[in-house]
Amino acid sequence: xxxxxxxxxxxxxxxxxxxGLALAFFLIIVTLVPFSIGPEPLLLAQIAPGVLWLGALLxxxxxxxxxxxxxxxxxxxxxxxxAPLPLEGVxxxxxxxxxxxxxxxxxxxxxxxxxxxxxxxxxxxxxxTSLALGTPALSFIGGFGAALTVGLxxxxxxxxxxxxxxxxxxxxxxxxxxxxGMAGLNAATPLALLSGITLASLALLPFASAAALRxxxx
Numbered sequence: 219x220x221x222x223x224x225x226x227x228x229x230x231x232x233x234x235x236x237x238g239l240a241l242a243f244f245l246i247i248v249t250l251v252p253f254s255i256g257p258e259p260l261l262l263a264q265i266a267p268g269v270l271w272l273g274a275l276l277x278x279x280x281x282x283x284x285x286x287x288x289x290x291x292x293x294x295x296x297x298x299x300x301a302p303l304p305l306e307g308v309x310x311x312x313x314x315x316x317x318x319x320x321x322x323x324x325x326x327x328x329x330x331x332x333x334x335x336x337x338x339x340x341x342x343x344x345x346x347t348s349l350a351l352g353t354p355a356l357s358f359i360g361g362f363g364a365a366l367t368v369g370l371x372x373x374x375x376x377x378x379x380x381x382x383x384x385x386x387x388x389x390x391x392x393x394x395x396x397x398x399g400m401a402g403l404n405a406a407t408p409l410a411l412l413s414g415i416t417l418a419s420l421a422l423l424p425f426a427s428a429a430a431l432r433x434x435x436x
Contacts, residue, residue: 222303222308222311222312223311223312223314223315226311226312226315226316227315227318227319239280239281240277240278240280240281240319240320240323240324241277241323241324241327243273243276243277243280244273244274244277244324244327244328244331245327245331247269247272247273247276247277248269248270248273248331248332248334248335249334251265251269251335252334252335259336260336262335262336263335263336263337263341263400265335266332266335266336266337266341266345266400267337267341267344267345267348267393267396267397267400268393268397269335270328270331270332270335270337270345270349270396271348271349271352271389271392271393271396272389272393273331274321274324274325274328274349274353274356275356275385275388275389277320277324278316278320278321278324278353278356278357278360279360279378279381279382280320281316281319281320282316282360282361282363282364282377282381283364283367283374283377285312285313285316285360285361285364286312286364286365286368286431287364287368290368290369295368295431295435296435299431299432299435304428305428305431305432306424306425306427306428307424308428309361309365309423309424309427309428309431310358310420310424312361313357313358313360313361313423313424313427314354314357316357316360316361317353317354317356317357317358320353320357321349321353321354321356321357322353324349324353325346325349325350325353326346328342328345328346328349329342329345329346332345337400340399340400341396341399341400343399344395344396344398344399344400344405345396345399345400347395347396347399347409348392348393348395348396348399348405348408348409348412349392351392351409351412351413351416352388352391352392352412352415352416354416354419354420355388355412355415355416355419355420356385356388358416358419358420358423358424359381359384359385359388359419359423360377360381361423361424361427362381362384362423362426362427362430363377363380363381363384364377364427365426365427365428365430365431365434366380366430366434367380368430368431368434368435369434369435387411387415388412388415388416391408391409391411391412391415392408392412394408395408395409395412
């Protein structure tokens with residue numbers, strides 16, 4: 219499993235779907251927001267948690283179609299399905315590699331990009347905390363969507379349509395936790411709900427993704 223995880227880290231970077239593309243897309247979103255709503259500092263600071271969370275979500279979505287597609291094209295996925303390794307573990311390792319190459323860099327870069335929106339001090343800490351708790355769920359939910367659409371023509375568009383509605387609870391509680399923390403309010407409830415979504419995704423979705431892969435490869 220460790221070798222598969224390291225292999226996917228390398229492939230994610232070399233295939234052009236690594237952290238560089240995600241960070242560039244994230245930066246573009248954050249940069250365009252002041253142009254669209256105006257340079258008012260108070261307004262930008264108020265909407266910063268939601269904008270940064272939405273930017274991270276969309277950036278994570280960019281590379282999801284490659285999660286299983288490269289292995290499907292060269293036949294590696296068929297070997298993984300028939301290998302003695304548990305397919306659920308394979309899915310978990312690939313989803314974790316996706317998070318390390320996208321979600322983790324976006325989490326670390328969010329406070330830096332947040333400066334462009336007037337996000338400073340304690341607000342940045344709450345933002346990083348919510349992203350660290352929520353972005354693993356984005357990768358595992360995305361892995362489920364990628365398993366459902368593997369091998370389909372124009373699967374990237376269908377993947378987005380399937381995954382985006384599933385991302386909504388994570389987006390709501392993540393942005394709410396960051397906004398409450400920035401305002402000095404109690405953020406324990408949205409953080410607890412966000413953690414619950416992530417834990418449920420880690421526990422259940424590898425099994426659902428493995429079942430989808432077996433069905434698609436029959």
